[in-house]
Amino acid sequence: MSIHLLPIDVIHLIAAGEVIDSLAAVVRELCENAIDAGASRVTVSLFPDQWRIQVADNGTGIELADLQVAATAHSTSKIDDREDLFHITSLGFRGEALHSLAQLANLEIYSRPRYSGDGWHLVYNHQGEVTRQQEVAIAPGTVINIENLFGAWEARREGLPNLNQQLRQVQAVIYHLALCYPQISWTIEQQHRPWFQIVGSKTSQQIIPQLLPKVRVDDLQYVELNIPAFNQTEDRPNLEPIFYNRTADFSAPAEDSIEEAKIQLTLGLPDRCHRHRLDWVKVAVNGRIVRAPELEQTIVSALARTLPRDRYPVCFLHLQIPPHYIDWNRHPAKVEIYLQQIEYWQSQVLRAIDSALNLDPEEINDRDTSITSRIGKLLAVAEQQGAYHIPNRSISPTFNDGDGLGLLELRAVGQVHNTYIIAEHSDGLWLVEQHIAHERVLYEQISAAWQLLPLEPPIILSHLTERQIEQLQDIGLTIDPFGEGLWAIRTAPAPLLMREDLAAAITELSWGGDLQAAQVAVACRCAIRNGTTLSLPEMQSLLDRWQRTRNPRTCPHGRPIYLSFKESSLARAFRRHWVIGKSHGI
Numbered sequence: 001m002s003i004h005l006l007p008i009d010v011i012h013l014i015a016a017g018e019v020i021d022s023l024a025a026v027v028r029e030l031c032e033n034a035i036d037a038g039a040s041r042v043t044v045s046l047f048p049d050q051w052r053i054q055v056a057d058n059g060t061g062i063e064l065a066d067l068q069v070a071a072t073a074h075s076t077s078k079i080d081d082r083e084d085l086f087h088i089t090s091l092g093f094r095g096e097a098l099h100s101l102a103q104l105a106n107l108e109i110y111s112r113p114r115y116s117g118d119g120w121h122l123v124y125n126h127q128g129e130v131t132r133q134q135e136v137a138i139a140p141g142t143v144i145n146i147e148n149l150f151g152a153w154e155a156r157r158e159g160l161p162n163l164n165q166q167l168r169q170v171q172a173v174i175y176h177l178a179l180c181y182p183q184i185s186w187t188i189e190q191q192h193r194p195w196f197q198i199v200g201s202k203t204s205q206q207i208i209p210q211l212l213p214k215v216r217v218d219d220l221q222y223v224e225l226n227i228p229a230f231n232q233t234e235d236r237p238n239l240e241p242i243f244y245n246r247t248a249d250f251s252a253p254a255e256d257s258i259e260e261a262k263i264q265l266t267l268g269l270p271d272r273c274h275r276h277r278l279d280w281v282k283v284a285v286n287g288r289i290v291r292a293p294e295l296e297q298t299i300v301s302a303l304a305r306t307l308p309r310d311r312y313p314v315c316f317l318h319l320q321i322p323p324h325y326i327d328w329n330r331h332p333a334k335v336e337i338y339l340q341q342i343e344y345w346q347s348q349v350l351r352a353i354d355s356a357l358n359l360d361p362e363e364i365n366d367r368d369t370s371i372t373s374r375i376g377k378l379l380a381v382a383e384q385q386g387a388y389h390i391p392n393r394s395i396s397p398t399f400n401d402g403d404g405l406g407l408l409e410l411r412a413v414g415q416v417h418n419t420y421i422i423a424e425h426s427d428g429l430w431l432v433e434q435h436i437a438h439e440r441v442l443y444e445q446i447s448a449a450w451q452l453l454p455l456e457p458p459i460i461l462s463h464l465t466e467r468q469i470e471q472l473q474d475i476g477l478t479i480d481p482f483g484e485g486l487w488a489i490r491t492a493p494a495p496l497l498m499r500e501d502l503a504a505a506i507t508e509l510s511w512g513g514d515l516q517a518a519q520v521a522v523a524c525r526c527a528i529r530n531g532t533t534l535s536l537p538e539m540q541s542l543l544d545r546w547q548r549t550r551n552p553r554t555c556p557h558g559r560p561i562y563l564s565f566k567e568s569s570l571a572r573a574f575r576r577h578w579v580i581g582k583s584h585g586i
């Protein structure tokens with residue numbers, strides 16, 4: 001589609017808050033244009049002392065006729081009329097970006113279309129009119145050069161934060177684009193010197209380790225689900241049809257049209273990677289990082305009992321859904337959005353999280369704990385060789401919906417220190433801590449069905465404080481005064497009912513915590529203690545039940561449950577490749 005003028009009513013529909021007010025905003029506008037042009041490489045060069053920004057891409061390039069009107073008021077190649085505005089899928093739909101940039105700075109564009117013709121260099125005045133035009137020999141793609149930004153807008157320059165903060169904003173813009181468009185390779189320079197680089201790859205699983213240096217590809221799990229957007233199947237009869245009530249003349253798509261949506265989730269495995277702040281739960285919708293509070297909440301609560309205390313997940317969720325589900329205008333700068341049928345999307349996100357947390361045999365076999373060289377090194381080598389993907393073995397498999405995850409066949413072979421179960425499987429062996437594995441099993445049972453049963457006779461406790469009584473009532477127990485300083489507990493959580501330490505257990509619950517914490521405490525109390533001797537069938541049964549939990553990786557306190565020894569690592573440790581003679585059992 002070529003660039004043309006926008007009808008005036010469409011212009012007015014575009015959120016008015018769109019202004020270019022920072023270095024980062026310029027970088028974002030130009031990079032989004034590069035992405036829309038289908039670029040696979042983008043180079044951003046910053047010269048802050050000259051207020052100069054240059055963005056070069058290898059995208060489709062712009063024809064001369066389009067270049068001539070590219071910076072005039074309200075031209076865009078992305079929207080035809082108001083109907084299109086509600087089907088927005090491309091990023092730079094505002095159309096005014098180049099015009100605004102011409103007003104705010106000195107603008108010049110070099111461009112050569114990928115499949116035809118010559119390269120052109122155009123210089124624009126502050127009205128966006130072409131003042132110079134000449135043919136140039138350049139590679140296909142587009143280079144946009146912005147100089148003397150805000151030169152005539154002293155107040156805007158003065159309103160900006162210090163340079164370091166501005167550069168951090170620029171970095172955040174690039175990081176977010178890199179997550180949303182993992183296939184693109186980014187080179188960012190300052191004053192002709194390399195600043196940072198992100199090597200394009202298949203999914204954001206390979207991007208995150210380039211942004212968070214302590215995280216390895218192995219610490220992350222990538223899941224992709226294709227889901228129907230229009231879910232009219234019988235198991236979800238309550239989903240209402242979408243209402244097209246924004247404009248009277250807006251026609252809905254045919255009732256029977258089946259639309260596809262996609263969820264891409266990269267999740268830090270809770271036994272391996274988490275943050276001390278809630279700063280890495282990122283949600284993108286159709287290529288743009290947004291604030292989607294409902295979805296962020298879904299992710300955080302789904303992982304609440306899998307992470308250690310006061311630790312937070314690493315998670316990047318990318319939803320690709322039909323645009324009419326999205327209302328971008330919840331916030332004028334389009335950073336916060338509202339999704340229609342939010343419960344449906346939340347349930348699909350939970351499904352994706354569940355798949356990511358499973359113990360999948362392939363994924364486990366793919367792990368090679370001996371890869372110590374930093375991912376950056378691998379990537380740098382790949383970059384030099386011009387191969388834009390990292391070695392296959394570090395890429396975990398992608399599940400498509402319906403593949404089924406399968407379970408690793410674990411066989412209990414013994415017990416160490418009456419604490420660890422040794423389990424073997426076709427590719428190695430695991431040590432599983434018996435208490436926390438059992439605790440995970442019980443916790444999931446208890447939280448799925450929290451049952452309070454009558455105590456006959458009641459348990460009588462003394463010296464309970466007001467707060468303890470309230471706490472017990474909060475988690476659902478029935479308590480009556482029973483005399484001077486005595487209280488009768490008339491109901492108790494089902495798993496505790498037959499226990500001899502029931503009174504102690506209830507006292508423990510009275511000390512505080514929410515319902516979830518109470519459920520964890522009950523699970524912990526009822527789980528097999530470490531130090532208990534188990535028979536092989538008992539161990540096997542525990543392993544089987546534990547493997548089938550929703551999140552077998554960590555206990556409800558966030559501690560890892562198992563330690564894996566891969567056969568290939570053992571072979572290396574014992575130097576089994578030293579072929580000396582057949583007598584060594586090789």
Ligand SMILES: [Zn+2]
Binds near residue numbers: 435436439524525527
């Ligand atoms: Zn415990």
